[in-house]
Amino acid sequence: xxxxxxxxxxxxxxxxxxxxWNILVQTDExxxxxxxxxxxxxxxxxxxxxxxxVSKDGKHVIAxxxxxxxxxxHRFSHAINFAMVSDEPPARTTYELVxxxxxxxxxxxxxxxxxxxxxxxxxxxxxxxxxxxxxxxTGRPTFGGRMMLRMSPIMSLMTPRRCRVADWPxxxxxxxxxxxxx
Numbered sequence: 001x002x003x004x005x006x007x008x009x010x011x012x013x014x015x016x017x018x019x020x021w022n023i024l025v026q027t028d029e030x031x032x033x034x035x036x037x038x039x040x041x042x043x044x045x046x047x048x049x050x051x052x053x054v055s056k057d058g059k060h061v062i063a064x065x066x067x068x069x070x071x072x073x074h075r076f077s078h079a080i081n082f083a084m085v086s087d088e089p090p091a092r093t094t095y096e097l098v099x100x101x102x103x104x105x106x107x108x109x110x111x112x113x114x115x116x117x118x119x120x121x122x123x124x125x126x127x128x129x130x131x132x133x134x135x136x137x138t139g140r141p142t143f144g145g146r147m148m149l150r151m152s153p154i155m156s157l158m159t160p161r162r163c164r165v166a167d168w169p170x171x172x173x174x175x176x177x178x179x180x181x182x
Contacts, residue, residue, distance in 0.1 A: 009125035021073035033131035050173035061168035
């Protein structure tokens with residue numbers, strides 16, 4: 001039986017649950033808490049539908065996957081493959097939001113096959129929760145998040161050709177059920 005790495009990060013964000021949810025699930029806008037990527041879909045986030053994360057400059061697909069759960073404003077889960085290691089099994093990312101005194105508790109859980117590059121890449125949860133909190137509460141990412149966003153043009157130069165956005169149209173994103181969008 002395969003062993004999965006499971007990572008969990010939790011933070012309280014001083015904002016109503018609807019505000020946190022609406023920022024978390026934005027599509028077609030640069031998301032500083034997701035490394036400056038844009039979440040692209042064909043018609044919004046819906047269970048069983050593909051999604052992809054595209055670099056800020058729009059040239060590369062960073063990750064792609066399928067929406068597995070979508071229960072506003074409490075739970076969003078998706079399969080995720082990183083384009084750089086597309087031959088590995090997908091990871092699963094789950095965001096859970098709960099109203100608490102002082103705002104919204106966000107729990108981010110990542111599960112990936114142990115020992116894979118995908119598992120290593122899926123350990124970025126602390127960055128995501130810290131920067132989502134900062135974006136919601138202050139309107140901008142943390143200092144480290146801003147520095148990472150400034151490095152995006154350099155990182156784009158080092159991204160392999162196999163990650164070009166033209167090679168990863170949403171209609172060809174592999175779905176967890178084994179098919180692709182028709």
